[in-house]
Amino acid sequence: MRLVWRIGGKAGEGINNAGLIFAKTFMRAGFHVFMNTELPSLIRGGHNIATVRVDDKKIACPVNGVDILVALDQTTADSYREESKNIVFGEGVKAEGFFVPLQGVVDEVGGDSVMRNSVALGFSIGLAGLDFKFLKNVLEDDFKSKGETVLGANLKCAEKGFEIASKLKFHMVLEPLKSEGKESKRILISGNHAIAFGSLKGGCRFFSAYPMTPASPMMEYLAPLERDLGIVMKQVEDEIAAVNMAIGASYAGARSMAFTSGGGFSLMVEGLGLSGMTETPVVIAEVQRPGPSTGLPTRTGQEDFKFVLSASQGEFPRIVVAPGDCEELFEESTRLFNLVEKYQVPGILLSDKFLSESFVDCAPLETQIKNERFLIDKTAGVYKRYSLTETGVSPRAVPGSDLIFRSTSDEHDEEGYFDEDAENRVKMTEKRWGKVKFIKKDLKKPELVDNGGDLTLVGTGSTKNVIREAVEVLKGKVKVNHLHVLYLSPFQEEVVKILESAGTVVCVENNYTGQLASILRENGFEVDYHLLKFDGRPFTVDEVVERVLNLR
């Protein structure tokens, strides 16, 4: 660990933005960065924090402890005093550490009080020993659009803050950070960005959604791209409309996605079944937050695994993928759009608040997955939209072609006419389910990170990187393996095979009931220990390490 910097204050004080500026500054200086935020579900006031990790290796999860804490208010100073090595604070805050006249500098410059952030940023950069030019550069890009006056004032604030730090005789306990000097071409994005970009990469041209935290930032990321990329990002009246509009767009031949959180997904459940029954592909991104009901709107959790697996009346195959970081979100979004079109099934992309709203530096996202269309516009003889085939996949046409057909949410025959005949029902059910074994062939195989230990941590979704880093930290004391379960449906038998020869298995997940463990049990594997967390916050590396050591 090189540096952990945290800034905290009231909602509306620009905490998130300050965190992003700090992260981007270090990213441009050649470091790897990770930022996560904690905020209450309040419009203004309350208490927000943004925590940035800076490291020379790739990181994507939180740790305990803070090297520099910027306390814009008393709550921040009091809440994190214990875990912070150095506290930076301004007027009106009582703490021990570095008093910096944040407001004083702002007044001197003649700026707005939100510019206290810029003073604190400048000071922090100075304290951490980074060249000021990197911060200057980021501020210039960030405030360019707000006009010369705002930019100038922010730059002056930051410079003053930096100067104050430079004059200190203090040597930080941290090893000084020296930029590696190489101008980085990496990008700073969140999980929500990765889903949006991965979907675009996978050919998605139609997005529909109703605002719901923590999925709604995707609206804000996609809408400005509408005209340049020729896509539709439609805000609609509710999540019911969102999923059904996406299904309509897909029926007409456009790749489409609806995105939401658990509450909105509840409303999409009937539409999910429509997609299943009519074999109209659609992707739903479900960015989990802790429930039930409104729950903790701005916190994180992994409580919807079993819900998305069994949502809807009746039975039909679906693909459920739970990526663990931005690179995986991007690639699996792309893959999912191709899979749902190839197999004509609904696909659910699972994320959560922690994964979707945390920012990391990535190489510009790329994937080897090639987009392919699976549509026909000609056929010999009578066109049967739901013809029985070996793979269960029937040739699909869309309106505009001569292959006129009808789809119905009722059980139907091969041509899409109502059919309640028992024999037909059996054939159609078997046809739909027959796709599963072929879908499995197109999924990435699970791989054990094998450190030769007799203990294995298993997780899915956003726990990927915290487990991975914990396993690294544990190396000196105990050898631990890691299995990241990427697909919850169709379930890959290889997962159980790997776990059967993986020694003692500990299931790590962000819920109370151990849903992943339950899914594993359903598929024939019983884990030995549960490592659960359900307080609405993500695991930290230290927490996983400590709890693993206490198991032994």
Place this chain on the structure above:
Amino acid sequence: MKVEDLNTKTTPHWCPGCGDYGILNALKSALVELNIERKNTVLVSGIGCASKIPQWINIFGFHTLHGRFLPVATGVKLANKDLTVIAAGGDGDSLGIGLGHFVHSCRRNIDITTIIFDNAIYGLTTGQTSPTSQKGFVSKSTPFGSIENPVNPVSLAIASGATFVARGFAGDVKGLSSLIVEGIKHKGFSVIDVLQPCVTFNHVNTYDFYSKRVYKVDATSDKIKAFERSLEFGERIPTGVFFKEDRETLIDQMPQLKGEALSRRVLDVDLKKVFEKFV
């Protein structure tokens, strides 16, 4: 194209005498009159007696979920603006479970024609009161008479921003057919409320009931006048086009949909430029 070309291999299983037959016939003759291209025409319906209609008309058909046909139809149109999209649902579909979508579709002014098969009763579930049942209506679910005021689909459509609002009668196939022709030709969201007798479960709103009451109004683009007219529903029931105006459709205001339909565009996009903002 002839009417027979629109037949499918199955025949409707509505009750003999159902008003839905009149609407199906009117729709078919309207499509013939318009000489539509079958391959570019899509009928999207919800769930209920009326919504089974895509099974019996040989154009693209999507029989979806109860109340959700308008969002589905909107998705179809946005994905391929070159298609003629017709939506169909009953009064429960359109004004009960789907009422929210109805209002939003009106304000969106998406170029879709929606036909309300309005029989003032839930027929497929064997006779419960509906959102358009008149106050006092006795049904299986309201043995003491409905105690809620009905929704007036015509007033609601005008108030919500639909740009073509009409009422037809299933007993007047010719008149209804010309309303459908006009509705489809109109650029924008067209609402056609069709008085449709349910011969099995609704013994109040019969062919005779409507025949004695319906009269024709002339189209106006004066919204207040149209709204005033729409409020009449009792001894006399106005039919015909109540309101018609030219207003930009949803798609007219989406420059990203100019040119090739969304559904036909290449899948690959270049994200290089997008990523530049995140460096």
